[in-house]
Amino acid sequence: MDRTMIEDMMFPDCPIRNILARLCDKWSLLVIYTLNKAGKEVMRFKELQREIPDISQKMLTVTLRTLEEDGYITRTVYPEVPPRVEYALTPRIHSLLPHINALISWALENKDAIIEDRKRVKK
Template identity: 45%
Template structure:
């Protein structure tokens, strides 16, 4: 049996969408969606009463996000097909963002992770304090 080079194995893994291979497209997609701004933007859009939000509303809803990061993240989400951008030619111009069907399917998952973090932060923080305390005594 012929041996394969590391490059050949990586190419085969990439073709099989193995997220544990750095060059795999799924690994790159996981890196994108694990960004904190992505999760918060998708979660905010998923909670929008009208189904869409204006740029300024998103900026107010998400504490700490800069205009630059909000713009870059929205553009990347639009490029990936997770968010749609609708421009209404009024004075001033109105721009609305909404989840696409694909974005909604991911938004549900990320909203669950957000809720988990909100519900379990005290538990995690207690474990951190106990761990740090144990390190201080050694």
């Protein structure tokens, strides 16, 4: 399946499913969170890779391209040797950050109970 295109067969004209699927995949929210928490205006690829050590180079590249395609981040290439590429959050994602931060806060508040429930169900 093409990671960048998910369609709802019953409602092909509804963009909500596609938007949420791309934004809420395994890595996108983590990349957005990492770009936001860095406290910098921009981050380079290697910095992101160091901050998210369990993401492969290929998956980070795909995720960054998807986020750029949807207008959540900008990618600036500087014609230097070696080339320098910087990533930054856009105003569109800044308007979503309060909601992402609320979700993260909720997860932190409930993580212990969720982990306990998972253990109980596995028994």
